[in-house]
Amino acid sequence: MLREGYAAATTRRVAAEAGVNSALVSYYFESIDGMFVELFRRGAEQSFERLQEALSSEQPLWAFWELIHDQSNSALTMEFIALANHRKAIRDEIAEYSRRFRRAQVDSLHEVFDRYGVDSAHWPTEVLVVILSAISRYLLIEKSFDVDIGHAETEAMVRRYIAELEGERSAA
Amino acid sequence: MLREGYAAATTRRVAAEAGVNSALVSYYFESIDGMFVELFRRGAEQSFERLQEALSSEQPLWAFWELIHDQSNSALTMEFIALANHRKAIRDEIAEYSRRFRRAQVDSLHEVFDRYGVDSAHWPTEVLVVILSAISRYLLIEKSFDVDIGHAETEAMVRRYIAELEGERSAA
DNA sequence: GTCTATACCGAGATAGAC
DNA sequence: GTCTATCTCGGTATAGAC
Numbered sequence: 001m002l003r004e005g006y007a008a009a010t011t012r013r014v015a016a017e018a019g020v021n022s023a024l025v026s027y028y029f030e031s032i033d034g035m036f037v038e039l040f041r042r043g044a045e046q047s048f049e050r051l052q053e054a055l056s057s058e059q060p061l062w063a064f065w066e067l068i069h070d071q072s073n074s075a076l077t078m079e080f081i082a083l084a085n086h087r088k089a090i091r092d093e094i095a096e097y098s099r100r101f102r103r104a105q106v107d108s109l110h111e112v113f114d115r116y117g118v119d120s121a122h123w124p125t126e127v128l129v130v131i132l133s134a135i136s137r138y139l140l141i142e143k144s145f146d147v148d149i150g151h152a153e154t155e156a157m158v159r160r161y162i163a164e165l166e167g168e169r170s171a172a
Numbered sequence: 173m174l175r176e177g178y179a180a181a182t183t184r185r186v187a188a189e190a191g192v193n194s195a196l197v198s199y200y201f202e203s204i205d206g207m208f209v210e211l212f213r214r215g216a217e218q219s220f221e222r223l224q225e226a227l228s229s230e231q232p233l234w235a236f237w238e239l240i241h242d243q244s245n246s247a248l249t250m251e252f253i254a255l256a257n258h259r260k261a262i263r264d265e266i267a268e269y270s271r272r273f274r275r276a277q278v279d280s281l282h283e284v285f286d287r288y289g290v291d292s293a294h295w296p297t298e299v300l301v302v303i304l305s306a307i308s309r310y311l312l313i314e315k316s317f318d319v320d321i322g323h324a325e326t327e328a329m330v331r332r333y334i335a336e337l338e339g340e341r342s343a344a
Numbered sequence: 345g346t347c348t349a350t351a352c353c354g355a356g357a358t359a360g361a362c
Numbered sequence: 363g364t365c366t367a368t369c370t371c372g373g374t375a376t377a378g379a380c
Contacts, residue, residue, distance in 0.1 A: 005258035007179060010373060021347055026375060028345095081313065082254030086177035095317040102321045126322030127329055134310030135303060141253065145267040149274045150298030157299055183356060193365055198357060200363095347380075355372080362365075 002075055006036070006083040037093050040080055044097045047073065051101060055108035061116075061166045064109065065158065068133055074140040105129045116165040132158065174247055178208070178255040209265050212252055216269045219245065223273060227280035233288075233338045236281065237330065240305055246312040277301045288337040304330065 001009050011032055015022035029035035054063035067073070084090040110125040118128075135158060139151055163169070173181050183204055187194035201207035226235035239245070256262040282297040290300075307330060311323050335341070 008258070011375085012372070022374090023348085023376080024346065032374070078254075078257065082250075082257065084317070085250065085254065086180075091317060095319055098314065098317060098319045099321060102319070106321070124322070124325050127326045130310070130322040130326045131303070131307060134306040137310055138302070138306030142270065145256070145263060145270060147267055147270045147274070149271060149278070150296070150302040153296050154299045154302045182354080184354070194356090195358080195366085196364065204356065345380105347378100349377090349379100351374105351376080353373080353375105356370090358369080359367090360365100361367100362363105 001079045006079050009036075011035075033087055033089050036080075036083060036087075036090055040090065040093055040097075043076065048097075048101065048104070051104060055104065059166050059169065060108065060112050061162045062169045064105070065132060065136070065162055069136040069140070069155075071140060071143070074137065075144070078141065078144075102129065105133075113165075118165065173251045178251050181208075205259055205261050208252075208255060208259075208262055212262065212265055212269075215248065220269075220273065220276070223276060227276065227284075231338050231341060232280065232284050233334045234341045236277070237304060237308070237334060241308040241312070243312060243315070246309065247316070250313065250316075274301065277305075285337075290337065 011025040012022045015025055054067045057063045084094045106125050106129055113125055183197040184194045187197055226239045229235045256266050278297050278301055285297055
């Protein structure tokens with residue numbers, strides 16, 4: 001999926017890479033979409049754990065930003081979004097996880113922003129989480145196309161904002 | 173492409189919908205990727221004209237926001253991004269247009285923000301353009317998955333920001 | 345549980361008649 | 363310029379032997 005796109009992840013090729021017969025894909029996953037759903041679930045569970053870790057770390061804002069702004073996560077996510085566009089089973093799966101992620105993010109960061117003295121009347125946690133997620137995702141997409149006008153300045157601005165609230169990033 | 177995704181736009185089906193033989197796709201576009209490139213170009217040219225109009229209108233910020241936050245544009249764009257992910261010819265085409273769009277946006281809006289008294293040292297035009305684009309795109313993607321946590325508040329915030337600079341949107 | 349064999353389909357592309 | 367005919371490939375899926 002990463003190297004050649006989801007369309008290249010066919011029963012035959014997946015089986016070949018696993019060193020196994022292609023009939024087994026049907027045997028274990030029922031259909032190729034079933035395989036994609038399983039794959040997504042496994043990745044999403046892992047991501048969710050990483051999210052929990054980040055949100056409960058010493059510098060949750062920094063950790064959150066670094067997590068969502070990680071290229072290696074994002075490429076597969078994009079692939080799944082593309083795949084999901086026209087396949088209901090996968091779409092529903094992604095939608096459910098997205099809501100779960102957003103809720104966890106908002107719940108955790110609500111307290112964090114509160115502690116940092118952010119006025120939640122003017123800057124609701126939902127809005128801040130959406131904006132940070134949006135910026136991160138958008139920059140990563142553009143970067144994958146070698147388009148980067150305004151990227152450095154935007155990333156600097158985000159980091160400055162986080163640093164104002166949470167202080168400089170301490171060594172990992 | 174819109175209804176079933178780019179993968180459904182095959183030589184045979186495109187020809188069938190045009191009421192024509194599938195061999196003609198090769199004849200006119202050389203290959204299926206050639207067809208996608210042509211299609212993208214035609215749409216991009218149109219979009220660029222609309223962008224120019226928006227940026228030179230009475231309320232450029234409002235017009236810009238409404239243009240990029242239009243669902244009907246975005247769906248096809250997403251389809252092309254997915255398609256481009258692993259096809260170099262299309263990728264390069266999109267990348268070039270993206271830069272051209274970004275440059276036009278920044279050039280026009282630089283003067284606009286200046287006129288509105290925005291301090292460009294703190295808020296470079298590039299950053300504002302990237303952030304607005306990011307928010308718009310991200311919300312549209314999520315909406316297509318029926319995920320909308322925090323959307324209303326975020327859109328309200330954007331509109332409030334634009335209204336502060338440019339006044340309420342006047343009747344079209 | 346894993347394989348072979350195979351059915352069935354439709355993709356992209358091209359040669360060549362008209 | 364458009365068609366028919368056809369090639370070649372590889373996709374998903376299933377039946378049934380082992």
